[in-house]
Amino acid sequence: MSEPLRLGIAGLGTVGVGVVRIIRQQAALLEARLGRKITISAVSARSKDRDRGVSLSGYDWENDPIKLATRDDIDVFVELMGGEDGPAKDATEAALKAGKQVVTANKAMLAIHGAELAELAENNGLVLRYEAAVAGGIPVIKTLTEGLAGNQISRVMGVMNGSCNFILTRMENSGKTYEEIFAEADGLGYLEADPQLDVGGIDAAHKLALLAAIAFGTRPDFAGIQLEGIERVSIDDIRAAADMGYKIKLLGVAQKTGRGLEQRMQPCLVPDTSPLGQLDGGTNMVVIEGDAVGQIVLRGPGAGEGPTASAVMSDICDIARGWRGPVFGQPVASLQSAVAATSQRPAAYYLRMTLVDKPGAMAKIATVLGDAGVSINRMRQYEHTDTNAPVLIVTHKTDRASLDRALCAMGTTGVLAAEPVALRIEEV
Ligand SMILES: NC(=O)C1=CN([C@@H]2O[C@H](COP(=O)(O)OP(=O)(O)OC[C@H]3O[C@@H](n4cnc5c(N)ncnc54)[C@H](O)[C@@H]3O)[C@@H](O)[C@H]2O)C=CC1
Numbered sequence: 001m002s003e004p005l006r007l008g009i010a011g012l013g014t015v016g017v018g019v020v021r022i023i024r025q026q027a028a029l030l031e032a033r034l035g036r037k038i039t040i041s042a043v044s045a046r047s048k049d050r051d052r053g054v055s056l057s058g059y060d061w062e063n064d065p066i067k068l069a070t071r072d073d074i075d076v077f078v079e080l081m082g083g084e085d086g087p088a089k090d091a092t093e094a095a096l097k098a099g100k101q102v103v104t105a106n107k108a109m110l111a112i113h114g115a116e117l118a119e120l121a122e123n124n125g126l127v128l129r130y131e132a133a134v135a136g137g138i139p140v141i142k143t144l145t146e147g148l149a150g151n152q153i154s155r156v157m158g159v160m161n162g163s164c165n166f167i168l169t170r171m172e173n174s175g176k177t178y179e180e181i182f183a184e185a186d187g188l189g190y191l192e193a194d195p196q197l198d199v200g201g202i203d204a205a206h207k208l209a210l211l212a213a214i215a216f217g218t219r220p221d222f223a224g225i226q227l228e229g230i231e232r233v234s235i236d237d238i239r240a241a242a243d244m245g246y247k248i249k250l251l252g253v254a255q256k257t258g259r260g261l262e263q264r265m266q267p268c269l270v271p272d273t274s275p276l277g278q279l280d281g282g283t284n285m286v287v288i289e290g291d292a293v294g295q296i297v298l299r300g301p302g303a304g305e306g307p308t309a310s311a312v313m314s315d316i317c318d319i320a321r322g323w324r325g326p327v328f329g330q331p332v333a334s335l336q337s338a339v340a341a342t343s344q345r346p347a348a349y350y351l352r353m354t355l356v357d358k359p360g361a362m363a364k365i366a367t368v369l370g371d372a373g374v375s376i377n378r379m380r381q382y383e384h385t386d387t388n389a390p391v392l393i394v395t396h397k398t399d400r401a402s403l404d405r406a407l408c409a410m411g412t413t414g415v416l417a418a419e420p421v422a423l424r425i426e427e428v
């Protein structure tokens, strides 16, 4: 039997408590599988006395996570505090400098500082693991770095923020507004302490930056992501999209184009019969396309105590077994700097317009679309009693620049009663 693997855990919130619980409850199973014990030497959190519903007996307490990270009696520093900078980053750096392996669930820290932390780890012959950071319990980092290591990846996309997917599906099912369902999600404790991280798409974009780095061999480039949250998705659009056979999702897409790396996190339409279209509630889904494997779809819980702790444990188990791979699937020194590129791929678009109901209004809209080279695929005008006519158009595939020209020209027609809404329809 090998020596025990000794952990120092910083952060005893939802995820930290889950990890402690698994280590205590599954000690025999883990020892049988790994051929060695997993032990906890010390823990750290803001409050020592809080009742967390799990015993911490037998573990030393450290108020300072940096002290914890550098203790002689730990082999692995497990960072579960969160935050892009501050104690999480300081303690992670201190651990790596002190020769400790690191496991973290912190997507914010890695999306911004991942490359420099990976350099520190790899230059010291250490690993930095983060399965929990992307899509929680779904083993997507392992899938990309190991399971698909022989594939040229063409596209990675997915729904990676459960709170946004909950809000969008609940709006559709209840017919309530964004503001009403946001308040409901907040009341249920589904949103981050700073809800903007969820609804602004930032949390999901952190995750996309990490997946894109692995898939395309580039340094994580959060700043290069074209980012739009769900705050402007209206119940009118959710209803209209449903009527045309689509769902609106906060969808992350990363793919290589001739000009660089395209990374988008924005509300998109997907067919309601597709796996992404059928993803309801707080569940996550990641779709990966590789040249050899084709398309694979991973679906599962992206958050919560059990799923997230399950992912952290997978990293700890790998380290216990002696796994020593590079942080982003290839040595960090060989990663290219990402060149941010906008989408080169033509797409169909959904347009929702409110037209002044007068003769020739529709003809003017059709003319500006035609003049910009945008072709109409489907069109629907609803019966109405007031002076404005609600109109939906689904275009044939077009490039965004042509669509923007058409939208700009529409503004000068004098037949728009409100700003038109244009959303990309993603091919899935
Ligand atoms: N909760 C979830 O479902 C998921 C969380 N994550 C990530 O896991 C990490 C932890 O998240 P949660 O457990 O939800 O957070 P939490 O807010 O429930 O717990 C954070 C813990 O860190 C401790 N902490 C914070 N600052 C500290 C400091 N300066 N010194 C010592 N302790 C400090 C707090 O006292 C608390 O025990 C974050 O990076 C988060 O983004 C990732 C996937 C899902």
Ligand SMILES: N[C@@H](CC=O)C(=O)O
Pocket: 136, 160, 161, 162, 163, 164, 190, 191, 192, 198, 203, 302, 303
């Ligand atoms: N806020 C996140 C939780 C974990 O990453 C989400 O809603 O998915």
Ligand code: NA
Pocket: 131, 132, 133, 134, 135, 136, 137, 138, 139, 140, 141, 311
């Ligand atoms: Na994961």
